[in-house]
Amino acid sequence: MKQFAVTAVLGVALVAATAVTAADNPIASRQTIMKNVGASMGGLGKMAKGELEFDAVTAEFALRTLNVASHGYGELFPEGSDTGAENRAAPEIWSDRAGFDAEIAKLQESTGAAVAAPPTSVEELGQTLASVGDSCKTCHEGFRLPAK
């Protein structure tokens, strides 16, 4: 219970921080969120590969971070936010807004499902990662530019 409370507080803090900064600097906010996502994915991936010992609580925590990140993420891409700072947002985000929003919904769904039924073993974690990772991949495939 305590662990859930900690997660909830951190999750709310993350979202609140985003809301405060979003209006000022959507580019920086969304990049920070993706860095957090990367860190969580790093932990999960290492567990799946056997480089880190599997721990169900830590895995669930990381999946909750991913789920929180996916909510409200779309709002960090208002019109005109493709310029202003170095970023990899592809023009398709705005020319195919419905497609982009669908990708975010997919991420919310896959991470939501993972949080609702968190993995209890490395094997289950592998399946969770395949599903969540697919959401990462399809969005990055169509809506993120190559690195400079």
Place this chain on the structure above:
Amino acid sequence: MKWFLGAVIVIGLLVGLTALALTEPRQLEASVLPDNRRGDVENGRYLFWAGGCASCHAFPCPDAPNRSCARSDEEKVRLTGGVTIDTPFGKFVAPNISTDAEAGIGGWTTLDFVNAMKRGVSPDHGGGRHHYYPVFPYASYQRMTIADLVDLKAYLDTLPAVADRPPAHELKFPFSIRRGIGMWKLLALDGEDFTPDPAQSDEVNRGAYLVSGPGHCSECHTPRGLFGIDTALAPLDHSRWLGGAPNPEGDGMVPNITPDEATGIGRWSETDIAYALESGFTPEFDTLGGAMAKVQENMAKLNPEDRLAIAAYLKSIPAIDLPKR
């Protein structure tokens, strides 16, 4: 004055005839095909994924026609064509290569297919042969063995016929003149089969074959340039093999996949590389995105040994330092 004009005309004719002779579509003859080889459909299927055929020839995304939206295997073997790549030369549209006799390549012989893949020339169905544009990566496919191509054709012959007729290319003058490709081929198509390096292991050589042949990785990952000038018109610059290149569709770079630690993937282990091809995850657990996402889906279908072979090869090539632009 008249003799001068005469000389100009004669020289003009000689230059023109030489150009025509040099750019003539050249094909392999039937004698290159092995006797009695029926084609191993299972190997052909494997090469279909290794070669990435579906990534260009399956149906395009309605809102983003520069890539295919086929996701399941059933969708990926419906080779409708239609993916459209917008380049500085104009728009290239991938053709239908299904078994449909009118809209696809249903009437092709195995020799026709081998000539397309190794020489970049069409069959002669009455109007003579013509060159294919090198956006179809035959400069890499030319490295495939005839046996593999026979198998791949046997597999393609089992796929469904679809009647889609995507539009023709929309190219800017003078790139719209197909004959000009003959000039490019003189520089880019050496007609060489893949030659294993005796100094390297079987594993590295297998990886080298997969990368330089069916995988055609260099088509995106190697810069194009000649005489020190980088241009998409030139053939691949083999001195910077797999060292990264500008994105053909716009901004950004296609990554350097040589073992350079600063600008390439030198910090990745062989297992990191093989794992990335299998799962789409980089060692930092970012996902391979953009055009690489579809490539990774294909690589995931290969044997683990082949992914490791590709990794071993990528660790063996010279490290290229990709300068930042």
